[in-house]
Amino acid sequence: MEVLLRVTDTVKSFRETRLSALRPVTEFFDFNRVSRPADLNTATTRISYNTRYFSGNYGVIIAILAVYAVLTNPLLLIALAFLIGGFAAINKFAPEPMQLGEHVVTQKSLYTGLFVIGIPLLWFASPVSTFFWLVGASSVLILGHASLLEPGIESEYTAVGEVV
Template structure:
């Protein structure tokens, strides 16, 4: 009888990480995400009326790619301001929002609780359940919709009126507009 080869019995698994390590790495990912924030003076400058509807749509697309973190902050602030009349709702919503950031959006590693791997689907279902319970128990639907709508409306208005001239999303745009000169070969 032959024994199985070591290569045939080798299995690879992920290294379990504690809940505090997951939260620490999530906070690091959040801070690196916020480092993509564009400076507010650059965000506010260079406003001009668009000449056509097509130009307005192009401006929204370009500005959204470039200022997506700024727009996210504006929408979050408008949503928080819509909850300011009820401090309990504000605290509960901030807690749920923090849970989503730490356990879903900025988590890289698998979650391990009490020595067992927690599947991503379980984390998502639990977060959706907690969010639904918070919104239902505090009756926040109308306030949240108003806040998110105002934040998106402000972002769209900014995207239409901010002239994206001088915004370079990648090296190809910069090279084609003359910011970066490619070495020319003369014969």
């Protein structure tokens, strides 16, 4: 029960901090403000402003790409389920050492067995290439969107507020 309360508190705090920064979809996909930057300085200014302004939306994009990457790599999904499920099962069902015939099975030996099987399985699932794909895909999408979208009129007022 305590774990459930902790999870709900974490979800509430996440919703208050990150999801409150979400901008409306109509503003995020405002095609009237899309234009090619004149030079690198303009692109850099746009990227700097838009990454701060749309940080919540970009976080959602990264989360969607991460879920897509895990779901399209079945071996990675199996390896993660095996490792997470193994940790949960060991913590729930084997907190104390148990006697099996002549052998005493401890939590340490169960974790060792989990790692001996889980780490090679995870290695074959290529999480490093999935991570780099996620970094590359999200970078292209976010930097492309941030550089092509002109900042709104409110960006002029934030610059004035920073000077004061």
